[in-house]
Amino acid sequence: GAVVSQHPSWVICKSGTSVKIECRSLDFQATTMFWYRQFPKQSLMLMATSNEGSKATYEQGVEKDKFLINHASLTLSTLTVTSAHPEDSSFYICSATPTADTQYFGPGTRLTVL
Amino acid sequence: AQKVTQAQTEISVVEKEDVTLDCVYETRDTTYYLFWYKQPPSGELVFLIRRNSFDEQNEISGRYSWNFQKSTSSFNFTITASQVVDSAVYFCALSAPYNQGGKLIFGQGTELSVKP
Numbered sequence: 277g278a279v280v281s282q283h284p285s286w287v288i289c290k291s292g293t294s295v296k297i298e299c300r301s302l303d304f305q306a307t308t309m310f311w312y313r314q315f316p317k318q319s320l321m322l323m324a325t326s327n328e329g330s331k332a333t334y335e336q337g338v339e340k341d342k343f344l345i346n347h348a349s350l351t352l353s354t355l356t357v358t359s360a361h362p363e364d365s366s367f368y369i370c371s372a373t374p375t376a377d378t379q380y381f382g383p384g385t386r387l388t389v390l
Numbered sequence: 391a392q393k394v395t396q397a398q399t400e401i402s403v404v405e406k407e408d409v410t411l412d413c414v415y416e417t418r419d420t421t422y423y424l425f426w427y428k429q430p431p432s433g434e435l436v437f438l439i440r441r442n443s444f445d446e447q448n449e450i451s452g453r454y455s456w457n458f459q460k461s462t463s464s465f466n467f468t469i470t471a472s473q474v475v476d477s478a479v480y481f482c483a484l485s486a487p488y489n490q491g492g493k494l495i496f497g498q499g500t501e502l503s504v505k506p
Contacts, residue, residue, distance in 0.1 A: 308492060310492075310493055310494070318498075318499075319481065319496045319497065319498045319499050320435075320481070320494075320496045321496075322493055322494070322495075325493055367433055369433075369435065371494075373492050377423055377440075377442075377485070377492065378440075379485075379492065379494060380437075381427075381434070381435040381437075383432075383433070383434040384433045384434060384435075386433070
């Protein structure tokens, strides 16, 4: 149990286009999902906290108009990178929490912007 | 503010050696959780352990063991008789579920290389 999926697992796009990444909890309901970003050889940095039915809470320094997060149901959160640029190339990882003290991570999405 | 420090950026050992990965944390919360994750080259995070702030008992799971000491704010991870498959980046993380909504603060990670 407690499986989180992400789609796509990797994506290559042209500069200026938008990319949507989906995060799904497959066998549990998640009131809260988190989005992390990881640059090569670096740690995971929290981008935003996504709560079902409400606006996401963004960490300091993360542009909310560039990284659009939607958490429309208890099993799905989406991250849309708008007008992507090469500096947005990164590994994006989501996690889902059935309870406040447990997080299950997705397998990650590798984004490359040309 | 919460912070997790993994001072060892890279560690290289020869197979069968024991290795300890250090983790020091800072928090003002009285209730919190500490975690260790393994990240192999594929990128997917593998959960290893969760420890709550009220449980200072050390834990052993096979070749893995963890030493939690609140007095020094440390949560160290030891791999006994290391194997090549242990090569990965290991992250220590801290969460304060009740005050922070459960978000995790990660350390910088320690890249472990086990050579045959």
